Amino acid sequence: MGLGGFLGSVWQVELVRMVVLAAVVFTFLAVGGPLFLVLAERKISAWIQARVGPKHVGPHGLLQTVADTLKLLYKENIVPHRADVVLFSVAPVLVAVAALLDWVVIPFAPGWVVRDLNVGILYFAAVSSLTVIGIVTGGWASNNKYSLLGGLRSAAQMVSYELPLAFSLLLVATVTGTLSTVRIVEAQPYPAYLYPSVGVAAVVFLVAATAETNRIPFDLPEAEAELVAGYFSEYTPMRFALFQLGEYGSLLASSALFTTLFLGGWKGPFSLPWLGPVGNGLVWFLLKTYAVVFFLMWVRWTYPRFRIDQLLGLSWKVLLPVSMVNLLVAGGLVVIVR
Amino acid sequence: MNAEALAFYALAAMVLVGGALVVYSRNLVHAAVSLVPTLLGVAGLYVLLHAEFVTAIQILIYVGAITVLILFVILLTEGATGLRVRQRNEQVPLALGVCGALVVLLWVVLLRVPWGPAAGPLPPYNPGAVGRSFLMPYVLAFEVTSLVILASLVGAIVIARREE
Amino acid sequence: MIGLPHYLVLSSLLFGMGLYGVLTRRNAVAILMGIELMLNAANVNFVAFTKFVDPTFVRGHVAALVIITLAACEAAVGLALIINAYRHLETVNVDQVDLLKG
Numbered sequence: 001m002g003l004g005g006f007l008g009s010v011w012q013v014e015l016v017r018m019v020v021l022a023a024v025v026f027t028f029l030a031v032g033g034p035l036f037l038v039l040a041e042r043k044i045s046a047w048i049q050a051r052v053g054p055k056h057v058g059p060h061g062l063l064q065t066v067a068d069t070l071k072l073l074y075k076e077n078i079v080p081h082r083a084d085v086v087l088f089s090v091a092p093v094l095v096a097v098a099a100l101l102d103w104v105v106i107p108f109a110p111g112w113v114v115r116d117l118n119v120g121i122l123y124f125a126a127v128s129s130l131t132v133i134g135i136v137t138g139g140w141a142s143n144n145k146y147s148l149l150g151g152l153r154s155a156a157q158m159v160s161y162e163l164p165l166a167f168s169l170l171l172v173a174t175v176t177g178t179l180s181t182v183r184i185v186e187a188q189p190y191p192a193y194l195y196p197s198v199g200v201a202a203v204v205f206l207v208a209a210t211a212e213t214n215r216i217p218f219d220l221p222e223a224e225a226e227l228v229a230g231y232f233s234e235y236t237p238m239r240f241a242l243f244q245l246g247e248y249g250s251l252l253a254s255s256a257l258f259t260t261l262f263l264g265g266w267k268g269p270f271s272l273p274w275l276g277p278v279g280n281g282l283v284w285f286l287l288k289t290y291a292v293v294f295f296l297m298w299v300r301w302t303y304p305r306f307r308i309d310q311l312l313g314l315s316w317k318v319l320l321p322v323s324m325v326n327l328l329v330a331g332g333l334v335v336i337v338r
Numbered sequence: 339m340n341a342e343a344l345a346f347y348a349l350a351a352m353v354l355v356g357g358a359l360v361v362y363s364r365n366l367v368h369a370a371v372s373l374v375p376t377l378l379g380v381a382g383l384y385v386l387l388h389a390e391f392v393t394a395i396q397i398l399i400y401v402g403a404i405t406v407l408i409l410f411v412i413l414l415t416e417g418a419t420g421l422r423v424r425q426r427n428e429q430v431p432l433a434l435g436v437c438g439a440l441v442v443l444l445w446v447v448l449l450r451v452p453w454g455p456a457a458g459p460l461p462p463y464n465p466g467a468v469g470r471s472f473l474m475p476y477v478l479a480f481e482v483t484s485l486v487i488l489a490s491l492v493g494a495i496v497i498a499r500r501e502e
Numbered sequence: 503m504i505g506l507p508h509y510l511v512l513s514s515l516l517f518g519m520g521l522y523g524v525l526t527r528r529n530a531v532a533i534l535m536g537i538e539l540m541l542n543a544a545n546v547n548f549v550a551f552t553k554f555v556d557p558t559f560v561r562g563h564v565a566a567l568v569i570i571t572l573a574a575c576e577a578a579v580g581l582a583l584i585i586n587a588y589r590h591l592e593t594v595n596v597d598q599v600d601l602l603k604g
Contacts, residue, residue, distance in 0.1 A: 011341035087371060119465055122394040129402025136409050137371055152413065155406055162402070179465055346504045350512050357516055360535050361523035373535060380542050383509070387553045392563050392570075396545075399570055404538065404577050411581045412531050415588045427597055433525035441518035448510045453555050460557045468567065471559045479564065483571050490575035498582035500589075 021114050026100050034248030038068070041297055048301045091138030092239040095246035098130035099253060105181045106256045109266045109281030113182055120181040121169045124257055125162070128212060131246060132158045138243070153308055158212055160315040165208035167323035168201040171330050172261045181257075185265030193337065197330035202262040204323050209254035210296060211315065213247060255292040256285075263288045345386055352379035370409050377401045391465045509550035517543035528595045530584045534577060541573045 105120040107113040117123050132155050139151015173179050175194055176187040190198050259265060265288075266281030306314070356376030363369040377400045384393040461467035472480045516539055523536025545566040552562025588594050591601075 015341075087367065090371075117390065118463060119390045119394045122391070122398070122465075126394045126397035126402065129398055132402065132406050133371070133374060133409065136406060136413075137367075140367060140409075140413060148413070152410065155410070159403065159406060340503075342504050346508060350508075353512065354515060354519075357519040357539055360539060361519050361527070361532075366529060366532060369532060369535060373538065376539065377542065380546060383512075383546060384549055386504070387509075387549050389549045389553070389563055389566075392545075392549060392566050395567060395570060399574055400538075400542070404574055407577055407581055408531060408535060408538075411584060414585065415531070415594045427526060427528050430526050433522050436525065437518040437522045440521065441514050444514035444517070445511060448514070449507055453506055456554055456557065458557050460553060461560065464560070464563070467560045468563050471561070471564045475559055476561075476564050479568055483568050486572060486575055490579045494578040494582040497579070498585045 018115075022104070025103055025114055033252045034245050037248045037252060037293065038244070040293070041300075044294065044297045045301045048298065087137050087141035089239070091134045091141055092242035092246070094134030094137070095131050096242040096249070098127055098134065099246040099249035101130075102127040102250070102253050103256075106253070106260060107182050107185055107265055108285050109278045112278060112282070116180055116182045119179050121173065121179050121184070121257075121261070124181075124253075125166055125169055128165075128250065128253075129158075129162055131250065134246070157308075157311055157315075160312050161208045161211040161319075164204050164315060164319035164323045165212060167320070167327055168205040168208065169261070171197065171201040171323070171327050174327065174331050175334060181260050181265075185260055185267065188264045188267065191337075193333060194330060197326055197333065198262065200322065200326045201330075202258070204319055204326070205258060205262070206296075207319060208315075209258065210299070211311070213251045213254060251296065252289070252293065255296065256289045258292050259285060259288040263292070342386060345382070349379045349382040349386070352376070353383070366412050367409070370405065370412055373405050373408065374401055377405065388460050389464060391468050506550060506554040509546060509554075513543040513546040513550070516540075516546070528597055530587075530594045530596050531581070533596065534580055534584075538573060538577065541569055545569055 102124045104114045105117055105123055107116075135158070136151045136155045139147045139149075139154070142148070172184060175190060175198065176184050178184060178187070264284075266285040352375050356372050356374075356379060359372035360369050360376060363372065377396065381393045381396045381401070384390075384396060520536045520539030520541075520543060523539065524533050527533050527536065548562040548566045548569070550562075552560055556562075584594060587599065591599060593599065
């Protein structure tokens with residue numbers, strides 16, 4: 001289904017449907033998700049570090065994020081002296097919006113996708129690259145040399161890791177013959193001779209996605225000990241919350257895309273009969289996505305962080321050649337077997 | 339007014355206002371950031387023209403890479419702090435005249451040509467059609483472009499490197 | 503209905519704006535931004551022509567993609583040159599780069 005398919009006399013209905021669908025998806029998954037993820041992160045880090053984590057607010061601390069958000073909303077909004085007010089306000093919005101827009105192509109269940117674009121995964125890569133501009137602008141607009149340095153480093157890191165990420169996506173497109181996320185889910189499981197190539201691509205994707213969302217071990221741009229808080233040191237509550245929404249939202253979106261591309265999306269080995277196909281698909285999809293998120297959080301609290309030159313060296317000297325060779329191998333195998 | 343017209347005029351407004359900000363802003367960082375709505379508006383126009391692959395590539399490369407590159411260079415050279423420096427040179431009236439004349443000439447020439455109806459429909463799966471075009475009739479363009487990318491990659495690194 | 507003339511008018515306006523930017527700005531990076539606007543205007547023309555006039559082999563899309571790629575290469579090399587010039591000449595204003603003047 002192409003992008004221009006809704007021209008016609010019922011466009012008002014279609015527009016309303018798209019807006020409502022987008023609002024529902026954004027509210028429950030892209031906003032509710034990060035709210036839950038912040039709490040999950042604190043609980044998981046506590047478990048790894050042999051302590052308990054938040055437990056006072058609500059049963060087992062489940063309402064902790066709600067309390068944190070309310071606290072953030074009450075704080076005063078400060079704009080730094082002689083900072084660029086327009087850019088300062090626009091930057092977090094850009095980051096948050098870019099992190100939310102890539103949910104448009106993720107299939108949650110059979111038939112449940114906001115829009116099945118026929119350039120699905122390319123659209124995802126394109127929209128994720130929009131966050132870089134928000135980060136650089138936010139770093140500069142804060143009128144603070146640490147923010148600027150953090151912003152530039154983060155932008156360099158994200159731009160460097162877009163390449164291995166794109167190569168992994170390209171490999172999946174080569175193997176399945178389509179760019180549409182729905183058709184990629186339907187084409188799984190992959191034939192067995194492709195498992196090594198796809199496995200390498202999956203590992204590369206995970207590493208690149210971790211670097212793209214500025215998570216440890218790649219979070220030098222926002223490291224507390226190095227750069228205060230990096231490009232968002234000067235941002236008070238509401239705008240800081242938008243940046244965090246962008247960061248956790250893109251973490252969840254990357255995990256969801258990983259599930260769609262490599263773990264089979266909403267397909268599961270067995271299905272509970274009383275839920276029907278949509279319910280089953282949704283359950284499996286959420287299980288897999290949160291498993292990936294748990295894995296990424298586990299990695300975060302286990303490894304120390306990379307230095308900036310090690311970080312960029314890893315991308316250009318290791319991941320990029322590996323992905324290129326992998327793509328050649330996978331392409332060759334596909335051509336030989338067909 | 340149907341949906342296509344509404345979308346076209348909204349996107350055209352975004353492109354033209356963004357473009358005006360790019361060439362008129364005294365603050366260079368504002369100019370560079372205004373490239374984003376301009377290029378996104380152009381990407382939206384590609385969607386209206388049923389060119390989905392070009393849209394995705396435009397966003398990925400133009401907005402995601404070239405704009406970032408431009409912002410980097412502005413921040414690394416003195417452009418970001420030169421707010422008191424005069425940003426336009428003394429050729430403004432002449433440039434206005436030349437550009438205005440060129441635009442009017444283009445309108446007169448282009449709008450008089452009878453372009454005729456389309457020679458056929460667009461292929462349904464855009465990425466596949468583009469891929470096939472690059473591999474069969476236009477493979478030379480594809481290969482030459484890759485060589486140009488290689489040359490400019492090496493060249494940019496060599497030129498921008500600090501001599502030690 | 504939106505037809506070819508609408509897109510042609512839009513792209514020529516965009517081209518004119520880009521040309522104005524190239525002719526009147528003093529900062530080298532700003533001139534580069536004007537060049538990008540002109541290239542985008544040309545791309546809009548190519549893609550519009552391939553939809554309204556001749557879609558065989560989607561030639562217009564191929565041309566637009568080649569132009570986008572070449573614009574990226576040109577921006578990279580041009581910006582590298584600007585950085586190098588800034589290091590040696592301490593300025594990025596093109597009217598102050600006059601070492602070759604007699």
